[in-house]
Amino acid sequence: MLRFILTRVSLIIPTFIGITLLTFFLIRLVPGDPIETMAGERGIDPARHELLRKEYGFDRPILVQYGIYIARVLQGDLSKSVITQAPVLDEFLALFPATIELAVCAILFALVIGLPAGILAAVRRNSIFDHGVMGISLAGYSMPIFWWGLILILLFSVQFDLTPVSGRIDVLYYIEPVTGFLLIDSLFFSEDEGAFRSALAHLILPTIVLGTVPLAVIARMTRSAMLEVLGEDYIRTAKAKGLSRFRIIALHALRNALIPVVTVIGLQVGVLFTGAILTETIFSWPGVGKWLIEAIFRRDYPVLQGGVLLLGIVVMTVNLLVDLAYGLINPRIRHTR
Amino acid sequence: MALVEIENLSVEFPTQGGIMRAVDGVSLRLEEGEVLGVVGESGSGKSVTMLALMGLIPFPGRVRADKLSFNGRDLLTISDKDRRKLTGKDVAMIFQEPTTSLNPSFTVGFQLTETLRLHEGMDRKAAERRAVELLGQVGIPSPESRLSAYPHQLSGGMNQRVMIAMAIACNPKLLIADEPTTALDVTIQAQILDLLMTLQKERRMGLVMITHNMGVVADTAKRVMVMYAGQIMEERSADDLFASPQHPYTAALLAALPERSEGGRLATIPGVVPGLYDRPKGCLFSPRCAYATEHSRHVRPDLRPWAGGHIRCHYPLGDPNRNAEIQHDHPVGTEAAS
Numbered sequence: 001m002l003r004f005i006l007t008r009v010s011l012i013i014p015t016f017i018g019i020t021l022l023t024f025f026l027i028r029l030v031p032g033d034p035i036e037t038m039a040g041e042r043g044i045d046p047a048r049h050e051l052l053r054k055e056y057g058f059d060r061p062i063l064v065q066y067g068i069y070i071a072r073v074l075q076g077d078l079s080k081s082v083i084t085q086a087p088v089l090d091e092f093l094a095l096f097p098a099t100i101e102l103a104v105c106a107i108l109f110a111l112v113i114g115l116p117a118g119i120l121a122a123v124r125r126n127s128i129f130d131h132g133v134m135g136i137s138l139a140g141y142s143m144p145i146f147w148w149g150l151i152l153i154l155l156f157s158v159q160f161d162l163t164p165v166s167g168r169i170d171v172l173y174y175i176e177p178v179t180g181f182l183l184i185d186s187l188f189f190s191e192d193e194g195a196f197r198s199a200l201a202h203l204i205l206p207t208i209v210l211g212t213v214p215l216a217v218i219a220r221m222t223r224s225a226m227l228e229v230l231g232e233d234y235i236r237t238a239k240a241k242g243l244s245r246f247r248i249i250a251l252h253a254l255r256n257a258l259i260p261v262v263t264v265i266g267l268q269v270g271v272l273f274t275g276a277i278l279t280e281t282i283f284s285w286p287g288v289g290k291w292l293i294e295a296i297f298r299r300d301y302p303v304l305q306g307g308v309l310l311l312g313i314v315v316m317t318v319n320l321l322v323d324l325a326y327g328l329i330n331p332r333i334r335h336t337r
Numbered sequence: 338m339a340l341v342e343i344e345n346l347s348v349e350f351p352t353q354g355g356i357m358r359a360v361d362g363v364s365l366r367l368e369e370g371e372v373l374g375v376v377g378e379s380g381s382g383k384s385v386t387m388l389a390l391m392g393l394i395p396f397p398g399r400v401r402a403d404k405l406s407f408n409g410r411d412l413l414t415i416s417d418k419d420r421r422k423l424t425g426k427d428v429a430m431i432f433q434e435p436t437t438s439l440n441p442s443f444t445v446g447f448q449l450t451e452t453l454r455l456h457e458g459m460d461r462k463a464a465e466r467r468a469v470e471l472l473g474q475v476g477i478p479s480p481e482s483r484l485s486a487y488p489h490q491l492s493g494g495m496n497q498r499v500m501i502a503m504a505i506a507c508n509p510k511l512l513i514a515d516e517p518t519t520a521l522d523v524t525i526q527a528q529i530l531d532l533l534m535t536l537q538k539e540r541r542m543g544l545v546m547i548t549h550n551m552g553v554v555a556d557t558a559k560r561v562m563v564m565y566a567g568q569i570m571e572e573r574s575a576d577d578l579f580a581s582p583q584h585p586y587t588a589a590l591l592a593a594l595p596e597r598s599e600g601g602r603l604a605t606i607p608g609v610v611p612g613l614y615d616r617p618k619g620c621l622f623s624p625r626c627a628y629a630t631e632h633s634r635h636v637r638p639d640l641r642p643w644a645g646g647h648i649r650c651h652y653p654l655g656d657p658n659r660n661a662e663i664q665h666d667h668p669v670g671t672e673a674a675s
């Protein structure tokens with residue numbers, strides 16, 4: 001297990017270098033002078049232009065520039081937003097809880113529905129339920145997020161007026177951020193009764209939209225892993241022991257079927273953040289996804305560069321944690337040196 | 338009252354190509370404490386017969402029988418719940434591949450105590466104490482420390498001992514061993530067989546030893562059932578069967594034993610077990626039988642009492658009128674024709 005952990009952790013280094021290279025060149029791939037590009041239609045006077053060139057180090061050789069960039073990143077300096085002049089890291093940290101809140105809800109939604117659906121589909125293989133689950137999940141998997149989000153808004157917000165269209169909470173409420181997670185803050189730190197309900201209502205549609213693809217993937221993966229496991233010799237042994245059907249499925253089979261499913265969940269984290277960018281834009285969800293899209297429109301390259309780097313690091317870390325969890329639930333890995 | 342009574346059991350699997358009859362009209366009685374050997378080539382229905390007794394035929398298999406009872410209980414009408422109280426307790430089974438038959442995600446101790454807690458209602462502590470005892474009884478060294486081991490940390494032989502410990506945990510009246518040694522090294526094979534026979538004698542449990550190895554049967558069983566293509570071909574006491582096989586198929590299996598074949602060459606029976614499409618109309622063994630006649634090709638012989646047991650052949654080897662009858666019925670097999 002120790003060797004397994006060390007191998008996984010050491011993989012971080014090349015991944016990190018990859019992400020920094022990507023974000024470093026991101027800003028330099030833009031044709032023309034980056035400072036003029038950033039200034040865009042706002043225009044810029046030559047003296048300030050020269051100053052900024054120095055500040056961003058565009059006058060140095062490219063390798064030196066990269067070295068400086070890495071050194072600054074390692075010190076947590078991700079430079080400042082061109083528009084707000086606030087440090088990128090601060091802006092990210094202020095917005096990130098909103099994105100995490102949405103992502104966690106989406107993955108929970110996907111798990112709570114996807115796992116049981118996949119298990120039942122495998123147990124009732126070839127039944128109407130099985131075909132239904134597989135059909136719906138195929139549709140969910142190929143659903144364009146933008147279109148899906150608009151359909152849900154039209155149906156539930158416009159037609160039936162059941163859910164709010166945008167934002168995290170009704171403007172009536174002001175919640176002082178304590179943890180940054182509105183569900184928690186409104187439930188435990190707010191006097192207002194309605195605040196929690198409002199926060200919850202605002203989460204429903206974005207959660208469904210963002211959770212749909214992971215839900216489909218998890219359901220399909222769970223089903224196929226369960227089908228494979230249910231045909232194993234040790235399931236026959238469990239039956240020969242006289243165990244109940246529930247115990248065989250929920251314990252003996254599921255424990256083994258979860259091993260590949262956990263890997264897939266890990267891979268979904270990357271998909272989740274990509275999806276969050278679109279979902280947050282559709283629902284005006286004030287998270288890092290919407291922030292990044294706005295940075296593109298405002299040509300706020302430092303924000304874009306820093307934001308992508310930070311998101312990359314987050315995805316990398318989550319994948320590492322999932323890998324380690326995989327090692328924990330798989331005794332064949334846990335017990336090798 | 339016999340421990341096991343099976344009458345006219347058949348098991349069918351619907352497949353794309355039609356209905357596969359894996360077991361065809363098997364009848365069988367087993368007394369308490371009796372050791373029965375079941376032999377036959379691969380695909381002859383040995384496992385499926387015993388899985389039917391255990392109630393473990395996988396969907397969409399169909400089980401039919403005139404009678405299927407264990408220890409006086411009718412297994413054809415028993416509820417699932419009552420059946421689960423029997424399986425793993427009064428009747429237990431061990432399988433060919435010990436390593437894949439144990440769950441890779443749970444410790445040996447968990448898998449062993451699970452049975453004890455379910456059937457004997459023991460608490461965790463008591464079950465663990467009993468598990469250590471059982472592991473000791475099946476010859477596993479330092480049993481306490483093995484409780485926390487996972488199957489992949491043990492050898493195949495050790496895993497089979499764990500399977501045996503699990504099977505005998507609740508003192509079953511019947512143990513079914515489905516080729517328990519096939520996947521193991523030769524030296525380990527002998528040890529496992531010894532262990533099974535010792536446990537059988539100590540506990541006087543019924544034992545069904547499934548194997549395709551006549552040698553294993555000779556070492557263990559009092560009575561032998563020879564199966565072919567889902568049917569019983571011959572069923573007699575082990576001594577009689579080895580001294581004077583009555584069915585041409587039994588004789589061919591015995592001739593295939595290394596120590597019996599002449600000139601050190603391993604004799605094999607030419608041809609293969611009939612499958613779904615090439616199931617003969619008459620005697621199922623007739624395409625491969627050296628003594629087949631026109632009659633045996635068209636009329637399927639019944640299982641009938643013969644020489645202290647049962648046999649399914651028109652011309653038993655010990656029948657004095659055999660040659661005359663074969664000649665009369667138009668011989669087509671190689672031996673009979675010559």
Ligand SMILES: Nc1ncnc2c1ncn2[C@@H]1O[C@H](COP(=O)(O)OP(=O)(O)OP(=O)(O)O)[C@@H](O)[C@H]1O
Pocket residue numbers: 350352357358359377378379380381382383384385386395398549
């Ligand atoms: N689940 C199943 N579905 C379809 N056919 C099956 C199934 N299980 C067994 N059979 C068929 O039933 C026949 C008898 O199988 P069985 O496993 O009883 O043979 P066996 O005598 O135990 O052979 P072996 O020595 O290889 O274990 C085989 O032809 C097999 O293909």
Ligand code: SF4
Pocket residue numbers: 585586620621622623624626627628629630633634638649650651652
């Ligand atoms: S009935 Fe005929 S073909 Fe069948 S085993 Fe006997 S001799 Fe052979």
Ligand SMILES: [Mg+2]
Pocket residue numbers: 383384385515
């Ligand atoms: Mg078998």
